[in-house]
Amino acid sequence: MLSNLTPQAPDKILMLIEEFKADTRQGKIDLGVGVYKDPQGVTPVMRAVKAAEQRIWEAQTTKAYTGLAGEPEYRAAMARMVLADVPGDRLASVASVGGTGAIRQALELARMANPGLTVHVSDPTWPNHLSIMKFMGLPFLEYRYFDNATRGVDFEGMKADIARAGKGDVVLLHGCCHNPTGANLTPGQWQEIVAMLDKSGAVPLIDLAYQGFGDGLDADAEATRLVARSLPEVLIAASCSKNFGIYRERTGILMALAGTTAARDLSQGAMAYLNRQNFSFPPDHGARIVSTILTDDALRADWQAELEDVRNTMLGLRDQLAAELRSLSGSDRFDFIAHHRGMFSRLGATPEQVQALKSDAAIYMVGDSRLNIAGLNRDTVPVLARAIIDAGI
Numbered sequence: 001m002l003s004n005l006t007p008q009a010p011d012k013i014l015m016l017i018e019e020f021k022a023d024t025r026q027g028k029i030d031l032g033v034g035v036y037k038d039p040q041g042v043t044p045v046m047r048a049v050k051a052a053e054q055r056i057w058e059a060q061t062t063k064a065y066t067g068l069a070g071e072p073e074y075r076a077a078m079a080r081m082v083l084a085d086v087p088g089d090r091l092a093s094v095a096s097v098g099g100t101g102a103i104r105q106a107l108e109l110a111r112m113a114n115p116g117l118t119v120h121v122s123d124p125t126w127p128n129h130l131s132i133m134k135f136m137g138l139p140f141l142e143y144r145y146f147d148n149a150t151r152g153v154d155f156e157g158m159k160a161d162i163a164r165a166g167k168g169d170v171v172l173l174h175g176c177c178h179n180p181t182g183a184n185l186t187p188g189q190w191q192e193i194v195a196m197l198d199k200s201g202a203v204p205l206i207d208l209a210y211q212g213f214g215d216g217l218d219a220d221a222e223a224t225r226l227v228a229r230s231l232p233e234v235l236i237a238a239s240c241s242k243n244f245g246i247y248r249e250r251t252g253i254l255m256a257l258a259g260t261t262a263a264r265d266l267s268q269g270a271m272a273y274l275n276r277q278n279f280s281f282p283p284d285h286g287a288r289i290v291s292t293i294l295t296d297d298a299l300r301a302d303w304q305a306e307l308e309d310v311r312n313t314m315l316g317l318r319d320q321l322a323a324e325l326r327s328l329s330g331s332d333r334f335d336f337i338a339h340h341r342g343m344f345s346r347l348g349a350t351p352e353q354v355q356a357l358k359s360d361a362a363i364y365m366v367g368d369s370r371l372n373i374a375g376l377n378r379d380t381v382p383v384l385a386r387a388i389i390d391a392g393i
Helices: 012-022 047-059 072-083 098-113 127-136 155-162 187-200 219-230 261-278 285-294 297-329 351-361 380-390
Strands: 091-097 119-123 140-144 170-174 203-208 234-239 251-257 344-346 370-372
Touching: 047 285, 047 297, 072 091, 072 219, 072 234, 072 251, 072 285, 091 098, 091 261, 098 127, 098 203, 098 234, 098 251, 098 261, 119 127, 119 155, 140 155, 155 187, 187 219, 203 219, 219 234, 251 261, 251 285, 285 297, 297 380, 351 380
Parallel strands: 119 140, 119 170, 170 203, 203 234
Antiparallel strands: 091 251, 234 251, 344 370
């Protein structure tokens, strides 16, 4: 039986990681992998996470299963963080295996509710979005999003394409810090998208993976909160990997906002059922870390302070890189880097130029020219800037 399996295409980012490790050149720079790194190149354990783990270790008396939906305290704390004013009569939620698991469960839930749906997804988007949908056999259409000339949002193209979404379709939106481009909608543009979805009856699925990495914890949730306030049905997949730095704990949540209490109860039951079918009980350690932090004033304050340091570090690197490139190029054509938000920016370089950066300067980024700003520090920014100019980008 197993000999009948066919080889799977390797993940390009994982391949890039291995290629970087094998490169023996001094001064090589990894801008490919999508994890936060401090100026020393380390993905640190946050202070509040360490403190929360200590408390859990001291107090925990069992490793027995939690509920199918996860611990209520975690789900409530995450709902408050994402939505602020929690509409309890509309909200169903389950803990998930990371943000990726939440996306998968959201798509499973949507297909259960409407087997004939089409998913509308930005071009470009996080590659795993497409991979999951292809594996599930879900039909999808891409909507225009990134303007390679301006390195901003092609909003008119986006609206024209989203207008194709019908009642019961799903429109997958990035809540903030768009991956892979770093280009985000303005508040006014979000209002227009909400009006379009309200008119068509399409259901938004918001991928909120970087809350706190862009303009601040609450500011980054504003678009999601607007959508939640404005539309009767909303799906939200949130991740704790980045803003709590607990990548390996696989901590996420799927929230569903329904139009009626009865629909909320149906959603809650279906989501718990999907958890049972796919992995039975969700992982608990990361969720318990998060709920411990979010429900303790001192721990939450320390976590938010460290998260702000992370955010401001990335903003500082953006400003420095844009300034270096402005000086070297004698133009403002790279100023978009300072305007983008989150860990990523898309340079708009050709695959050949990306290859030249790797071959000539030992600078590694994804082939579509997505670079991880957090892979830089103040010393490597000038190196990257010079390499970008030398590559003719």
